[in-house]
Amino acid sequence: MSDRVSQLASQLNYPRGLLAGQVAIITGSGQGIGAEAARLFAKEGAKVVVADIDEKKCKDVADSINSSGGSALGVPGDILKRDYVDSLIKKAADFGNGKIHIIVNNAGYTWDGVIHKMTDKQWDTIIALHCTAPFNLVRAAAPYFRVKDGEPRNIVNISSTSGVHGNAGQLNYALAKAGVTGFTKTIAKEWGPAFGVRANSIAFGHILTRLTAAKEEGAFVTGPDGEKIALGIPIKQKQAAGDGAYADIPLRRPGSATEAASSILAVASPLFSYVSGQTIMVTGGRNM
């Protein structure tokens, strides 16, 4: 093969897309918004590390990306565990030939209760999941972000309208998701000047996943001590809202997981190269 032909051939094989050649860790990407983000990132040329506590779903998402021409590595485990966080970073760096470009801190769930009935366990778990775990991950990833190799680096932290506006019954979650904002801005200020790292939060409104489905559908997660934590919104609460459920959303509908994930891709992409330290509201216009 002539030099010119082999040059063209290598260009054809080179990953293409908004995230071509970048290595991304997406936590909680076994289902819901994170899984959609993993698929979209892979379509845009990223090598995706699928990280989730649900081993089977984690593997299924990675397999489906690999079998459709993308590149993914499933690393199952509990983001609340320090040794898992360390091994996740190590495996991601090995997969990325020594580089990690993007972290999406997305893993999470709600464990609701009114203030006077909220237990210490509910409080501690939700703060640990949405604040301490992302901190552990970002700190462990520091050697891969505090670099000057001319390649982009960015961190996207998933927040919620509950963190921006508060939400009755979600004191733990509202505090944790509000914390994500300060966490994000501090990363942007510490790692932006010398290393060009961007950090942004995305606050979702009502997105259709098991977190917002009817509680009676039976979805649950297993808490740190093996407790069963039911997910979703009680049908009674949904019925009480009736036709007015989306009345305060200018687009008059909830968002899909794909729409939510698309906003993560947009923020992580070079199209947002001059956006850092922001909380982007993905809510259909709710709470303007």
Ligand SMILES: NC(=O)c1ccc[n+]([C@@H]2O[C@H](COP(=O)([O-])OP(=O)(O)OC[C@H]3O[C@@H](n4cnc5c(N)ncnc54)[C@H](O)[C@@H]3O)[C@@H](O)[C@H]2O)c1
């Ligand atoms: N769905 C919404 O309306 C909405 C609104 C605002 C914010 N959010 C946030 O978006 C993020 C994604 O939520 P979703 O709606 O896609 O939920 P989801 O339940 O569909 O997906 C969350 C994923 O996180 C994983 N996960 C949970 N705990 C984990 C742990 N300890 N270690 C590793 N993985 C873990 C779950 O297994 C699951 O696959 C969450 O941070 C959530 O708080 C969602």
